[in-house]
Amino acid sequence: MLLDTASLYFRAYFGVPDSVRAPDGTPVNAVRGLLDFIARLVQDHRPDDLVACMDADWRPHWRVELIPTYKAHRVAEEIPEGSDVEEVPDTLSPQVPVIEAVLDALGIARAGVAGYEADDVIGTLTGRATGPVDIVTGDRDLFQLVDDARGVRVLYPVKGVGTHQTVDEAWLRGKYGVDxxxxxxxxxxxxxxxxxxxxxxxxxxxxxxxxxxxxxxxxxxxxxxxxxxxxxxxxxxxxxxxxxxxxxxxxxxxRVASDVPLPGFTPELPRAPRDPAALDALAERWGLGGSLQRLLATLGT
Known part of the structure; x- marks a missing residue:
């Protein structure tokens, strides 16, 4: 299972009220929402491996050189010329490092490479896979990876992640007339x-x-x-x-890249936290409560 992580935490951010906060009042709705998403996905689909694919570069220069308008409307205003800072809600950006720290403490693999988007990481991992692959994303761009012969499908969230459209070749042909x-x-x-x-x-x-x-x-x-x-x-x-x-x-x-130079990592889904002490500290600092406990319980079974 390959997660388009930014797509999911954006969805969590807008789907979970910002009244969900840490003890110091900092919003953690994206953090807790993403943990609940992962728990539900693992519970429903029982993947052997799971990788949280990250946008190390949401607007790679090599793509912009080819098509200058690529994601240009998403660039935040009033930034130094030549900089590409994505415009995101003020209370979401601070949650991303927390998400990364929690995933690392859990032992859930993260993969992101400078100069590439999460889509490219997903494309590369899909190409290397020797078994079926579920790609979880709210981004239609990844429909291009659907391949019935290789067991590659997209789980496209409709409401949360519990209700999703399973995108295979039959669905693509019915919807768009293409594979x-x-x-x-x-x-x-x-x-x-x-x-x-x-x-x-x-x-x-x-x-x-x-x-x-x-x-x-x-x-x-x-x-x-x-x-x-x-x-x-x-x-x-x-x-x-x-x-x-x-x-x-x-x-x-x-087209997503298929040759991203990925670092080595272990994609196997952990049954127990890799760093329990760090996870306990994060849970207390950010008030992760039931969301983290539900995910831990799901991983344990």
Whole structure:
């Protein structure tokens, strides 16, 4: 089980009231919400291994060089030029180091690499996996990794993590008309305002799916642009031709990396805390209460 950790703690932050606080009054709603999420996921799915994948770089420079608008609207205002500081709620940022410390004390593996997003870590670990993989994320970008033959599916939270959409190839075809491999091509053609991806003007989701159905993949579509006999309308041919520069670089931006240089770590889900003393201190300092106890009980069984 691979967790898109930021996606989950954002969801926890907005789903758990900020009246959930540490003894000193500091909000810990994201911390406690994430612990409850992990407890529920472990209880429901019983993974052998679990990795909390982290955004060491939420907006990698190599992606921005290719598409300057990539996540540009999320950059916090009034920061030094050239800096990429993500705009997040004031009371969430201080909770992230607490989350990391608690996961470390529990012995739950964390993986993040400078210059890469959590999506890239997930893509690399999925490629290395020798058995089935459940990816837990609220980010549709990771639908591109769905692969029935390898047992790779996405658990997409609908309400908390107890109610989720299980995304496999049948669901993708029913929803988007593509499989996992085709989803990245559909996304870059359609565009995604939440990631600052412009897409191809005039090519929406349904048109993108039809083009992929007719021509197989992005390469097939672009080959058709240069073939007067190919099945394209004049407006489609014109729009795709005018978007050649974008289409040339977009795949590297949209597709998750599969070659992240990950450090060594043990992904096995712990049955007991790795550092009980540190965990006790964190529990007292931050008032982790029932959320931590529920997770410990779940891990123990």
């Amino acid at each position: 996992g491999r085709g989803y990245a091509d559909l996304a870059l053609l359609r565009g995604d305002p939440s990631d600052g991806l412009p897409g191809v003007p005039g090519i929406g989701e349904k048109t993108a799916a039809k083009l992929l159905s007719d021509h197989g993949d992005l390469d097939g579509i672009m080959a058709a642009v240069g073939n007067p006999a190919a099945k394209l309308t004049p407006s489609q041919r014109k729009r795709l031709h005018e978007a050649r520069d974008y289409i040339a670089v977009a795949p590297k931006v949209v």
